[in-house]
Amino acid sequence: MHINFQTKNDLFNILIEESEMPIGLYVGQDMVISVANKAMLNAWGKDDSVKGMELAAALPELEGQPFIQILKDVFETGTPYEAKEDKVELMNNGVLQTFYFDFIYKPLKDDKGNVWAILNNATDVTELVNAKQQVKESEALFRQMIYDAPVAIGILRGTDLIIEDVNDELLKIWGKNKDIIGLKLIEGLPEIINQPFPGLLKDVLESGVAHYGYETLATLERNGVLGDYYFNFVYDPIRDKDGAVSGIMVVANEITTQVISKNAFKESEARFRNLVLENPMPTALYETENIVIKIANNEMLKLWDKNISIIGKTMAEGIPELVGQPFIPLLQEVFRSGIAYHADQQAANLMVNGELTERWFNFTYKPLRDAEGSVYAILHAAIDVTKQVQLQKQKDEFLGIASHELKTPVTSIKAYAQVLERMIRSEGDEKKANMVKRMDLQLNRLTGLIGDLLDVTKIQSGKMTFNPMKFEFDFLVQDIVDDVQHTTSQHKINVELASNATVFADKERIGQVIINFLSNAIKYSTDANEILVRSYVKEGEVILSVRDYGIGISEELQHLVFDQFYRVSGNLQHTYPGLGLGLYISSEIVKGEGGKIWLDSTENEGSTFYFALKVDYTN
Ligand code: ADP
Numbered sequence: 001m002h003i004n005f006q007t008k009n010d011l012f013n014i015l016i017e018e019s020e021m022p023i024g025l026y027v028g029q030d031m032v033i034s035v036a037n038k039a040m041l042n043a044w045g046k047d048d049s050v051k052g053m054e055l056a057a058a059l060p061e062l063e064g065q066p067f068i069q070i071l072k073d074v075f076e077t078g079t080p081y082e083a084k085e086d087k088v089e090l091m092n093n094g095v096l097q098t099f100y101f102d103f104i105y106k107p108l109k110d111d112k113g114n115v116w117a118i119l120n121n122a123t124d125v126t127e128l129v130n131a132k133q134q135v136k137e138s139e140a141l142f143r144q145m146i147y148d149a150p151v152a153i154g155i156l157r158g159t160d161l162i163i164e165d166v167n168d169e170l171l172k173i174w175g176k177n178k179d180i181i182g183l184k185l186i187e188g189l190p191e192i193i194n195q196p197f198p199g200l201l202k203d204v205l206e207s208g209v210a211h212y213g214y215e216t217l218a219t220l221e222r223n224g225v226l227g228d229y230y231f232n233f234v235y236d237p238i239r240d241k242d243g244a245v246s247g248i249m250v251v252a253n254e255i256t257t258q259v260i261s262k263n264a265f266k267e268s269e270a271r272f273r274n275l276v277l278e279n280p281m282p283t284a285l286y287e288t289e290n291i292v293i294k295i296a297n298n299e300m301l302k303l304w305d306k307n308i309s310i311i312g313k314t315m316a317e318g319i320p321e322l323v324g325q326p327f328i329p330l331l332q333e334v335f336r337s338g339i340a341y342h343a344d345q346q347a348a349n350l351m352v353n354g355e356l357t358e359r360w361f362n363f364t365y366k367p368l369r370d371a372e373g374s375v376y377a378i379l380h381a382a383i384d385v386t387k388q389v390q391l392q393k394q395k396d397e398f399l400g401i402a403s404h405e406l407k408t409p410v411t412s413i414k415a416y417a418q419v420l421e422r423m424i425r426s427e428g429d430e431k432k433a434n435m436v437k438r439m440d441l442q443l444n445r446l447t448g449l450i451g452d453l454l455d456v457t458k459i460q461s462g463k464m465t466f467n468p469m470k471f472e473f474d475f476l477v478q479d480i481v482d483d484v485q486h487t488t489s490q491h492k493i494n495v496e497l498a499s500n501a502t503v504f505a506d507k508e509r510i511g512q513v514i515i516n517f518l519s520n521a522i523k524y525s526t527d528a529n530e531i532l533v534r535s536y537v538k539e540g541e542v543i544l545s546v547r548d549y550g551i552g553i554s555e556e557l558q559h560l561v562f563d564q565f566y567r568v569s570g571n572l573q574h575t576y577p578g579l580g581l582g583l584y585i586s587s588e589i590v591k592g593e594g595g596k597i598w599l600d601s602t603e604n605e606g607s608t609f610y611f612a613l614k615v616d617y618t619n
Contacts, residue, residue, distance in 0.1 A: 024120040031055040045092035100129035157247040161185040175222025230259040360389040400457035499535040501542035517546035525550025549606040562587040
């Protein structure tokens with residue numbers, strides 16, 4: 001391509017006119033705009049009409065700004081003026097706007113060295129300046145953020161990891177003051193040289209990948225003392241505008257107390273675990289309401305005939321044969337209620353050598369509570385009492401057989417004794433007859449004892465039966481009192497029978513209970529001569545009480561008297577014969593009839609035994 005310019009001047013004019021750089025030429029003292037290329041007009045926000053005008057008139061907004069004066073100075077002194085990023089207010093679309101220019105006012109001189117015009121070259125750097133400003137502002141904001149942050153933050157710059165910025169939080173963690181700012185990290189914190197941190201920081205610088213540290217131990221010198229502290233922290237690479245890693249932002253959160261208490265907790269947990277595992281008794285620990293088997297010692301595993309694979313499973317998964325038995329619901333109830341459960345001689349069907357076998361246990365489910373008081377686990381300790389239970393069964397069976405076998409000969413001895421007494425009496429030998437009579441009375445006691453033993457074996461084997469009938473309660477009491485009164489000349493049995501109640505129960509068995517109360521009252525009050533029997537109705541129940549003024553029972557032993565074979569111990573035992581079965585049988589009878597049995601007693605003052613039965617209100 002060949003363009004033919006008419007004159008050199010034309011070319012020159014085009015170059016000026018089309019230049020991206022604003023160019024202006026102001027002639028004479030009055031700065032008449034002789035040249036203003038498109039870019040200059042554009043920067044001013046004016047059109048061609050300003051050409052030929054004085055600068056001050058063309059751009060009235062320059063009044064109050066220094067430029068006209070500067071131009072005059074350049075004109076007079078002949079010294080050029082150069083400005084960088086200078087602020088200029090210019091009218092643009094009728095609005096005064098701020099621009100920034102790099103510009104030169106260059107005096108043009110004639111042959112004589114006199115200034116005749118000023119050449120103005122300018123570059124609009126507004127965008128650049130604004131961008132710089134923004135960076136500065138955001139940097140300031142960033143700094144402020146660091147200082148105000150509630151977490152510890154610091155900026156390390158360059159490969160030397162110069163400590164550029166650190167907020168108070170980080171200074172506190174490091175145990176240092178502001179003097180370390182500007183130092184290399186390893187100068188500011190020399191104690192970390194042989195710790196992993198310089199290496200980690202170097203890795204982050206090189207890889208540009210952030211590093212996260214959890215519960216990390218750091219040995220730091222705080223107030224001149226080296227100590228171990230724990231942190232969660234981040235080393236986050238900072239990149240410059242080209243994407244190169246130029247520094248690292250450190251954000252740290254000290255968790256020393258948490259870690260220490262966690263460790264202490266772990267330690268105590270481990271100790272607790274060992275205690276469970278080492279316990280010679282079968283012991284286990286369950287968590288959650290699903291009863292997850294958390295710990296079970298070998299003894300417990302043996303008891304279940306399971307191996308450690310059940311640890312971590314729920315009881316229902318781990319020991320499926322227990323589903324449908326009472327234990328899982330009992331444990332869940334302990335979780336919910338927080339109330340311990342204890343059982344004596346409770347039967348459980350367990351897999352032993354692949355066969356479901358009945359075993360008996362004494363065991364406790366004890367809820368464990370956390371600091372807030374909520375149940376977080378259940379401790380289970382058990383003793384296998386299968387052997388004892390089996391022995392007891394054998395003993396009970398023996399007692400049953402023995403008492404049954406004794407009963408027949410004793411009954412016939414009694415019959416012979418009665419016949420013998422009658423025969424001797426008719427022969428007129430009163431002395432011998434009375435001896436035989438005494439023998440008969442002793443035989444009554446013997447029958448009574450054998451009867452008690454039989455009753456006990458019936459209770460044990462669950463074979464105690466009741467033949468309920470309706471009867472007038474007070475009449476029964478009166479009959480029995482009359483009978484028993486015949487057996488004692490020392491005691492006067494007084495009655496206050498006011499229940500007027502009808503009950504539906506086994507009359508004979510209830511009679512047995514009243515006889516037991518009365519004979520105990522007589523037996524245990526040898527120094528007294530009165531007994532009071534009362535009956536009355538309270539809240540739909542008929543209550544019978546037998547009061548004596550005898551030896552009484554101390555408070556701490558009272559709850560034991562209804563136990564099988566229990567006899568209040570001490571020297572007195574020999575004085576008062578008995579097997580310790582009467583009250584046990586009585587309480588089984590009363591409970592079997594759906595009633596209650598209890599006592600009031602004061603040592604050396606006497607006792608009152610009570611039972612209560614439902615009144616039968618039907619016709
Ligand atoms: P036993 O009288 O044959 O020993 P019981 O079962 O009737 O057996 O009574 C259990 C124990 O309770 C007795 O051994 C005695 O120590 C105590 N006991 C029962 N009744 C009385 C009473 N009225 N006063 C004082 N102690 C009594």
